[in-house]
Amino acid sequence: RKEVEQDPGPFNVPEGATVAFNCTYSNSASQSFFWYRQDCRKEPKLLMSVYSSGNEDGRFTAQLNRASQYISLLIRDSKLSDSATYLCVGNLGSGTYKYIFGTGTRLKVLA
Amino acid sequence: GAVVSQHPSWVICKSGTSVKIECRSLDFQATTMFWYRQFPKQSLMLMATSNEGSKATYEQGVEKDKFLINHASLTLSTLTVTSAHPEDSSFYICSARSRDTQYFGPGTRLTVL
Numbered sequence: 001r002k003e004v005e006q007d008p009g010p011f012n013v014p015e016g017a018t019v020a021f022n023c024t025y026s027n028s029a030s031q032s033f034f035w036y037r038q039d040c041r042k043e044p045k046l047l048m049s050v051y052s053s054g055n056e057d058g059r060f061t062a063q064l065n066r067a068s069q070y071i072s073l074l075i076r077d078s079k080l081s082d083s084a085t086y087l088c089v090g091n092l093g094s095g096t097y098k099y100i101f102g103t104g105t106r107l108k109v110l111a
Numbered sequence: 112g113a114v115v116s117q118h119p120s121w122v123i124c125k126s127g128t129s130v131k132i133e134c135r136s137l138d139f140q141a142t143t144m145f146w147y148r149q150f151p152k153q154s155l156m157l158m159a160t161s162n163e164g165s166k167a168t169y170e171q172g173v174e175k176d177k178f179l180i181n182h183a184s185l186t187l188s189t190l191t192v193t194s195a196h197p198e199d200s201s202f203y204i205c206s207a208r209s210r211d212t213q214y215f216g217p218g219t220r221l222t223v224l
Contacts, residue, residue, distance in 0.1 A: 032211055043204050043215040087154065097143060097208050103154040
């Protein structure tokens with residue numbers, strides 16, 4: 001089983017739609033989680049950190065469920081510019097700062 | 112803030128040559144940097160953790176004699192791909208740690224002919 005698993009998609013949604021991605025992780029010792037966005041042939045860019053209490057940044061909401069070991073990302077009012085691959089990332093815990101990346105979920109927002 | 116640069120952004124070389132890639136944190140000091148590799152349509156795979164002033168820690172399956180890492184200062188880590196072969200062609204990305212977050216360089220696309 002992969003340490004961080006995501007549905008690779010692609011998710012094709014119309015502009016203005018709400019879309020949600022889930023990600024599961026297997027290492028219960030993981031302490032920090034993030035969503036990164038990666039555009040084609042570019043480096044990943046931090047979208048947001050994920051907290052158990054949930055956090056929101058504009059149209060984006062992230063949630064962590066430690067009991068079920070999953071992380072979610074909700075995008076409201078999708079824009080064409082949201083088209084990208086969204087990477088779910090966890091660290092390995094235990095004081096290490098190593099990241100484990102999911103394979104990414106591709107999102108295409110259609111006009 | 113938290114800007115990381117990589118040089119070169121792309122390189123094409125002949126099989127058997129060595130290629131050096133630089134990773135710099137421009138506006139912060141990073142005691143820890145990471146080197147990743149990404150093949151097409153795959154996720155980032157951690158190759159090694161680069162620690163300033165000490166030896167790098169390599170992930171399982173990554174040959175330390177082939178991928179030489181040097182972290183000589185708090186703002187610079189280098190990855191040298193020695194005797195590169197076509198199967199080493201990939202997108203190499205570094206990151207630098209600032210507190211609990213990693214900031215990524217723009218990546219280096221290596222093509223070995």
